[in-house]
Amino acid sequence: MKEQLYTIPVNDIFDKDCECPVCAMKRSLEDDAVAFSMGPSYMEDDIRLTTDKIGFCAPHMQMLYDFENRLGLALILDTHMKYMIKNIEILQKKGRKSSGGLFSKKDETAIYEFTNNVTNSCYICDRIRHTFERYIATTFYLYENDSAFLTKFKKSKGFCLEHYGMLYEMAPKYLHGNTLESFTKDLDTVFLSNFKRMEEEVSWFIDKFDYRNVDAPWKTSKDAVPRAMTKCNGILNNDPKKS
Secondary structure, eight states: OOOOOOHHHHHHHHTSOOSOHHHHHHHHHHHHHHHHHTTGGGGOHHHHHHHHHHOOOHHHHHHHHHTTOHHHHHHHHHHHHHHHHHHHHHHHHHOSOBOOOTTSOTTOBHHHHHHHHHHTOOHHHHHHHHHHHHHHHHHHHHHHHOHHHHHHHHHSOOOOHHHHHHHHHHHHHHOOHHHHHHHHHHHHHHHHHHHHHHHHHHHHHHHTTSGGGTTSOOTTOTTHHHHHHHHHHOOOOSOGGGO
């Protein structure tokens, strides 16, 4: 079966004024997953069994807290912690022994293997992973097949450092020959030109604190710091749906 393409949401995100459309794609999926997790779903047994076992990564736990459904989050945390207590008590009784699992390091303890697996797993990450991968595949598809999207891609504000590298690395999986060559050139250009633009805006933000520039216009630098955070670390400080 052919994998689904998400041409409408990808096009919509590239229409928005943001420093990294890929960050905005991911944030949109995260927001939907958080809303789902904090909705009636947290009362469903099959979902609770999953969240009990794997929990949430730190960024997504913060997003759950910020959603302001304290009772729902408390219920999730309560059964998750009960599950942790039950399993850790069992492992503690076994003492300091190596885990002995097929994929475990020889000297890795069972306690470490268990806690490491839980702290490096996340229900929301798992929930959005496949759709996010399809969003990326759709980006390459539209670049190759939609001239209007190609124009949007070239006129975009570029990408954050992480997603520039990701698109560069993944391109040969989806594009070939002259198309791959053109994509690489366009990606390099749109990334570097906008990364330089962002650095110049940050530089002018700094210069504005010089008394000699007190009456000079801010230009586009008043919010340069949070946008530079997006460029460097993929941190979206605003709602991409409203960008």
